[in-house]
Amino acid sequence: MELNRRNFISLMVGGVAGMHITPLPWKLTDDIAIWTQNWPWVPVPPAGAFNSAKSVCTLCPGGCGIEVRKVDGRAVKIEGRTDFPVNPGGICPVGMGGLQLLYNEDIRFTRPMKRVGPRGAGQFADISWKEAVGILSERIGGLRKKGAGEAIAAIDGNSARSATALLVERLLKAVGSPNYLRAPSLDDTYSLANLMMLGTDGPMAYDLENSDFILSFGAGLIEGWGAPGRMINAWSIWRDQETRGKVKVVQVEARASNTASKADQWVAVMPGTEGALALAMAHVIIKEGLYNKEFVGGYTSGFNEWSSFVIRQYSPEQAAAVTSCPAEEIRSLARAFAKSKAPVALCGRGKGTLNGSLYESMCIQSLNALTGGINRIGGVLVQDHLPLASLPDITYDEVSRQGVQKARLDHAGTPKFPYAQSVASLFAKEVREAADSRIDTLLVFGSNPVQTLPDGGLFRKALSKIPFIVSFSSFRDDTSMYADLVLPDHTYLEKMDEVVWPAGLQYPLYSLTRPVVKPLYETKNCGDTIIELARAIGGSVAASFPWKGFEDVVKHRAKGLFDSAKGLTGYKADSPVWKMMQKAEEITPDYKSFDDLWNKLSKGGFWYRPVHNYGRWDSIFKTATGKFEFVSTRLQLAIQGYLRQNQADSALSGLGIGAGAQVAAYPHYEETNAQVDTKVYPITLVPYEMINLASGSVASPPHLNKTIFDNQLLKEDSFAEINPKTASQLGIKEGDPVFIESAAGRIRVRVSIFEGAMPGCVFVPLGFGRIGWDEFTRGKGANPNDIILPRMDPVSGQPVWWKTPVKITKA
Amino acid sequence: MEKKHGPAKGNSYGMVIDLDKCTGCGTCMVACAAENNLAVRPDESDKQRSITWMRLYKVTNGKDFPYTEVSYFPRPCMHCDHHTPCVSVCPATATETDPHTGIVSQIYTRCIGCRYCMAACPYHARTFNWWDGYFPKGKGIERYLSPEVSPRMRGVVEKCTFCHHRLMRAKTQAYTEDRRELEEGEYITACTEACPAQAITFGDLKNPEHKVSRLAKSPYAFRLLERLGTEPKVYYLSTKDWVRKLGDNYLPGEFKPVSTVKAG
Structure with a gap:
């Protein structure tokens, strides 16, 4: 056929018409759509039988009750628990996202490991539990042979007075070291304030x-x-x-x-x-x-x-x-x-x-x-501690008896900090500034000081002076990146653990977590690891840990509850504890025997005592005067002791107290300003915390990243909030990248203009700027802790982190 | 104004969110993401790409220090009753309003990814999957996925379903017990259940016995962009005028403060 104009047009028109009539292109488009939608891989969650397990969340010291929905053995959702006295059904976003901390191989240590790359690089090689415990026990044994038990230190973030914390402290004493440190928390301040005024360090x-x-x-x-x-x-x-x-x-x-x-x-x-x-x-x-x-x-x-x-x-x-x-x-x-x-x-x-x-x-x-x-x-x-049974006495040998009496590196308990239990930032300062390595081995339990200590990065710098660092973390967190040896713990969803008196609660409550899923990897409950380690060290150390396993320790302690107080193990949401407490009647326990109580406790159960003697004011104060002390006898003694030792008449500047000796025992206001030129650093840096950004040792589960606004985090940059007036004085606009610089260093952030920020201040969230973890978390934002000037709170010795003089410059 | 929801028969599920109680904690968002298998990408700060069904909006009263106040709007799908914008425009019948429940569904296998519904939705309640859900091999994060909700593939739009699978679960339970009607509270969404402030109430707006239908008639109740006439089934409660005013666009002098709303 000849291709003339007429035929060409016919062909084109016919073709266009045909295209619309034939289903082929539509079919192909549809097929391509379906094909690309199914490629390369969309997971199909396996079905199974639904069931659930009750436990307690230990991601913070609040200890809320949780119920984990499961499909066969697989946990698929965490929900609040309505039969738990602390929280009637609600939990926080961090707890809600908890499964992302369990099921993510990239953020977990799957078995014991030793470091193969440079420190901080996070390169580890698998080893066996036998080898891992062997390495550590030999190292500790070697130090003990040299009579240098005090060269072992531990920093512990497990809740104060919990069984794990007691075992860590016990291990340190048993090997002969006084250097048991705790990550600072508000509970320390509460206990100390109560000790000064009520005479008891209760919660x-x-x-x-x-x-x-x-x-x-x-x-x-x-x-x-x-x-x-x-x-x-x-x-x-x-x-x-x-x-x-x-x-x-x-x-x-x-x-x-x-x-x-x-x-x-x-x-x-x-x-x-x-x-x-x-x-x-x-x-x-x-x-x-x-x-x-x-x-x-x-x-x-x-x-x-x-x-x-x-x-x-x-x-x-x-x-x-x-x-x-x-x-x-x-x-x-x-x-x-x-x-x-x-x-x-x-x-x-x-x-x-x-x-x-x-x-x-x-x-x-x-x-x-x-x-x-x-x-x-x-x-x-005014509450006493829970009546848990105390652990038997520690067996000391010559090395440990001498070791525990040596001076603590952080000076806690000395006339300078007479009532402090531990001062982690001072420990870091001593280690960092000493010419020789005073600490040979540092054990890190349930804490993440590299990220959380507000010390201008001092702790991280101090780590370079410590030859051997051992992490007991479940996670590839910021501190364990520096570890030489890792003996990983289970996550909170895989183990039994204690919650001893949830933070701030007004009545005694004790609860136990339990494994809601079988441990996924070759990890081990930290309590069991400590007992095994003690056994490997042998001698008096092994004798101090006579238990078969961690569960025996917990059971032993829980016996104290049964023996010395009447409590309840069941709870109904329609009678909240704070209402029950008003009745002030003695209650009848809802358990018959200790075995009954233990049986209930060990299934993610709890024990609480909804009875309080309100209005009683006689004989509850354990101070020297037997009364509530506006003028603390303990503080007076401490100040006299300090003045005597330093042959000073009234100057208490060594204690960080600006007021005179007369006033020092009163509740009074101390300025505690950093000694820097406020002309150079005219702005005050104030770190703040958000409920949807985990600021403690464990990072936020990735789901929480969805809740962070884009004027809080944008790509890798976190934001600092500044009042519009301050911003215009500095000549900076919304979204501008800036450096916030203190005498301790600088961080880079972007600016978020917020009317609710006090003029003259800059507010930076805590929880960003992590160096460990995985792609959901690592390298996102800046950590204000890196530039906080370690200034001391008088008497307690803890860092004053809530105000640091800084300057702001455009980046 | 008398509000009527849905056809004469069946239920009309809806939600009332008390903004005075809402603390802005974001647990609703996390509970929703965990319940409905929402994938997380390494960078969630790109809010055009971040997939959320329930999203929290932060608002301020704009006043100078120290009179500044912040508040939050949790925003699920509004499950509009009248002339549902997304349903009206969908060329693939991938989204429908169920006449028996009032729930606006989203059927991923029908969705052709044209995103017309996203343009039509006045509430930005819909998000598009530019990629397959991010579950890289080796991390094992797919282990927490729930079999009740299918993970989405690239090229489809997704949105809040009022946890439709929970309705199915509750109905199955009721049917096995030879009941045809659900009790109040038997079917609630994951965000309702999770809210630690109990700021969210969920139930049948057509059932006068249900708490939601009472709360929706409160003088403090209002809806977002109410005057578009889409009859959203999500109500908000607030006693604060500045918060209420942000729920819609007003001409000068048009907004009625809550004191007059209460009187009228």
Whole structure:
């Protein structure tokens, strides 16, 4: 056929028409769509029988109850548990994402390993458990032979007084080392403040649900403080239509956090001046005679002395100059607080992952004393520790007996820090600055000091002076990247572990986690590893660990609960514990024998005692005076001891106390400013915590990355919040990359302009800037801990991390 | 304004979110992601690509320090009742409003990935899979996936289903017990169950016995972009005018503060 114009057009028209009629191209497009959708791989989750297992979440010290939904042996979802006294069904986002910490081979140590690459590179080779325990026991045995037990140190992040923590401390003593360190936490500050004023280092027990005026000095009540499941539920009750207006929540903070925004009132003060605000409130309460005369008159000591000091030095006008909070606001706040029926003042910073300030805690506790809120309904309760059975005495040999008596490297317990148990940042400083290696072997348990210690990276730098580092972490976290040897623990979903008194709870509660899935890898419960290690070291060390395994230790301790107190192991959501406690009746235990109790406990169970003797003020204070002490006898003794030893008359600067010897035993405000030129570093860096960003030793599960806004993290850059006024003074705009520089170093972040940020400050979230983990976490954002100047909180010795002078320059 | 949901027969599942109770913790988002097998990519900070069914929006009152306040809007799919925008435009019948439940479904195997629904949705409730779900071999992260929800392939749009599989689960249970009607609370979404502040209430808007239908009539209740007339089945509660005002666009002087809403 000839191809002329006519034929060509016919062909084209015919072709176009034909294309529309034939199904072929459509079929092909569809096939391609289906084919590409199914290629290369979309997982098909295997089906199976649904079942569930109850346990407890130990990702933070809150210890919320969880129920894990499973398909055959596979865990597919974590949910809150409604039959658990702490949290009626709710948990926090971190706990909700917990399965991503279990099922991710890239972030876990699957078996014992030893380092093969350079430190920090995270290159490890598999070894057997036998070899791993052998290496460590030989090293420790070798040091002991040289009589150098004190060259072994441990830093421990397991909850204080839990069985694992006790075993770690015991191991250190048994091998002959005094250098048992704890990662600092708010609990340390609480215990210390209680010891000074109540005479007992028991847990801080805030009866928040029964209170009608909650005055929080910086505690992130809905941002992870205490047990998040409990706190957010309490918050919800306060916001109920029926209770709305009956309970008032006031948040004292320098930034419009979620807690500050959602509270009834936000009181903005300069970071670190919360103590001065509390004293000014005390001033108003005392001057206007609003204090509880029965309690103050009958059950406190040192009131006259302290009150005249407060009247003299902390008028609202004087405090306004320090805090930047107007004097009138302080007055009306103090009146509203004191006139409430059941007010409570609580202290803490953010989640309480890190320590607070001792004097500040004492100032705030004084408000509770003035209003008679100590051991009263809705106040702060005086509680003893759980009656768990103590472990048998340690067997010492000559080496360990001498070793434990040697001086601690961090000076805790010396006249400088007479009541401190451990000061990790000071330990790091000593190790770093010493000419020779004072520590040969460092054991890291349940903590991640490289990431979490607010010390300007000091701990990380100190690691280079330690020849041998052993990690017992489940995860390839930031600290274990530096480890030479890894003896991995199970994750919290694979093991039995204790929760001894959830953080901030007002009644005694003990709960046990249990393996909700079979351990996935060749990991081992850290408690069992310690016992095995002790056995391998042999001699008196082995004799100090007479148990078959960790479960025996837990069982032994739980016996104490059965023997010495009446408790319950069942709970119904319709009778919350805080209501039960008001009845003050003795209860009948719901278990018959210890075996019965243990049987219930070991299935992810719990034991609690919903009884409290409210309103009792005689014989509960264990101070020298037998009363609540506004002027702490213990502090007076410490100060006298210090002055005697240093042949000084009144200067306490060595203790970090600016006030005179007279005032030093009072709850008072200490400025604790870093000694740097504020002309060079005019801005104050304030780290803050977010509930949807894990800031502790364990990183956020990746699901949480979806909840982070793009003005908090964008690609690799995290953001610092700055007030628009401050930003315009600095000439920086939204999204600008900047350097935040302190005397300790600098970090690179982007700027997020936020009206709720106090002018003159820069707010940087804690939890970013991790160096371990995997692609979901590693290298995202900056860690403000890297540039915090390690400044000491007086007496406690812990770092003052909440304000660091910095300068901001465009990057 | 009297609001009617769904046809005369059947249920009309909906949600009321109390913004005064919401603390902005994000547990709803994580619970949703875990329940519905949402994949996580190494970079989730690109919010155009990040896949979420329930998304939290942070808002501020814009006032200067120290009068600034923040609040949050958790935003699932609104499951619009009237002229459901996404359903109206879908050329592949991949999304439908179920007349028996009021739930707007999404059928991945029908979806051709044209993203017309995403353009139509006034709430940005839909996200597109530019890639297959990220479950690289060797990490073993696919082990936590639930068999109740199929993981999505590249090239399809996904969105909140009001945890439809939970309705199936509850119905199966009810049918085995020879019941045809579900009790209140028998079927709730994962976010409702997870919210530690109990800010989310879920149930049948047409059943006057259900708490949601009572709450939806509260003087503090409002919906997002209500005047588009799509009849969303997600209600919000807030006593704060500045939060309520952000729920829609208003001409100057048009917004009625909650005090007048209460009176009227």
